[in-house]
Amino acid sequence: MKSFTIQMDIEIDEERELKRCRFGYPQEWSLWQLVDSILPTGGFAHSFGLEAAIQAHIVNTPEDLETFVIHVLENTGSQLLPFVYATATAHDIETWHRVDKMLNATLSNEVARKASTTQGSALLRIASAMFTELPCLKVMRQESIQRRSIYFHHAPVFGLVCGLLGLDPSVSQRAYLFITLRDVVSAATRLNLIGPQAAAILQHRVASVAEEILNKWKDRDVEDACQTAPLIDTVQACHGYLFSRMFCS
Numbered sequence: 001m002k003s004f005t006i007q008m009d010i011e012i013d014e015e016r017e018l019k020r021c022r023f024g025y026p027q028e029w030s031l032w033q034l035v036d037s038i039l040p041t042g043g044f045a046h047s048f049g050l051e052a053a054i055q056a057h058i059v060n061t062p063e064d065l066e067t068f069v070i071h072v073l074e075n076t077g078s079q080l081l082p083f084v085y086a087t088a089t090a091h092d093i094e095t096w097h098r099v100d101k102m103l104n105a106t107l108s109n110e111v112a113r114k115a116s117t118t119q120g121s122a123l124l125r126i127a128s129a130m131f132t133e134l135p136c137l138k139v140m141r142q143e144s145i146q147r148r149s150i151y152f153h154h155a156p157v158f159g160l161v162c163g164l165l166g167l168d169p170s171v172s173q174r175a176y177l178f179i180t181l182r183d184v185v186s187a188a189t190r191l192n193l194i195g196p197q198a199a200a201i202l203q204h205r206v207a208s209v210a211e212e213i214l215n216k217w218k219d220r221d222v223e224d225a226c227q228t229a230p231l232i233d234t235v236q237a238c239h240g241y242l243f244s245r246m247f248c249s
Contacts, residue, residue, distance in 0.1 A: 030131070030165045034158075035175050035182070041122045041154075043179065046115045047187035047247040048072050049236030054191060056235060062194050066202060069184055071229035073210050076180045077217035079106065081173050082225045084159035085218065088172040091163030093140050096156055097147075099222050104151045106225055109237035113151075115249040120154035127161045134164050173218045177210050187247060 033039060050068060053059040059068050086099045107113040128137040140160075144150040155176065162172035181203060189199045227233060239249055 027165060027167055031162075031167060031171065031175060033130070034161065035178055037182065037186070039123075039126065041119050041126060043119055043183045044186060045247060046119070046183065046249040047191070048180070048184045049111075049232055049239065049249065050184055050187050050193075051191060051245055051247050052239040052242060053232075053235045054193065055242055056238070058231075058235060059193070062198065062202070065188050065193055066206065068232070069181065069188075069202070069206055070209055070213075071232050072184050073177060073180060073206070073213050074228045075232055076177060077213040078228045079225050080155040081176065081214075081217050082220045082222045083153070083155040084162075084173050084176045085169055085220065086222050087156045087159035088163040088167070088169040091160050093143065096140070096160050097144070097150055100151055100153050100156045101149075102222055103153045103156060103225075107153075108227075109233055111236050111239045111249045112233065116153045116155070117151050118248075120157040121152040123154060123161065124152060124157045127157075131161070131165065137161070137164065170214075170218060174211075174214055177214055181206060181210055190246065 037044065049072075050059065050065075053068060059065055080103075083099050083103050087096050103116070104113065107116060124137070124141050128134075128141045131137060144152070158176055158179075159169075159172055162175070163169075167175075185199045185203045188194050188202075189196055194202065236249060239245065239247075
């Protein structure tokens, strides 16, 4: 019995190592590239409603900012992580198209919807050109463009790419929360609400909260997607009415 257990452990370790080095190098390289700010997906053109919240005097201080960031992460966890999880676990074109249409119907304001489709379309275009070891990405993109009924929302596309790269669904969902945290803190810096050092400290401090949010909302079905901070959504919807603005959302 003991030898059988040892053999099983060896086989599991070999399978993990094979999966980790699926393309001739550890998967972490692909993950780091996906979450790198240099990846031109357009995420830094969006403030997740922060710019509108500042002009509406909802966010005035660094303390307000921390509360806002946590609420944005909560909304991302409750509303978008189910769509990341869906395509990270079933990364076929039928599942992706189905949840893409569901997310389009779920997003309640046009500003968030447009930001999601813009970033998702850019991510799939870049990923299909970058990950040449995954020719199916280019095929899926071309077929979806021809159909003209796919919206290319960011969360399902991100999960799809992560799934095809062989990344664990939990890692994929954590990475998506990190991107959200990274971009909203970066927006706060460019809006002169906090300085770069304070932004780095804030991002590190909120990381533990983000992990709690991940554990709370991860691995849920898309039917369970919901909003927990509707005020954030309402404020973001007003972004298009700002007299002057730096960001697209």
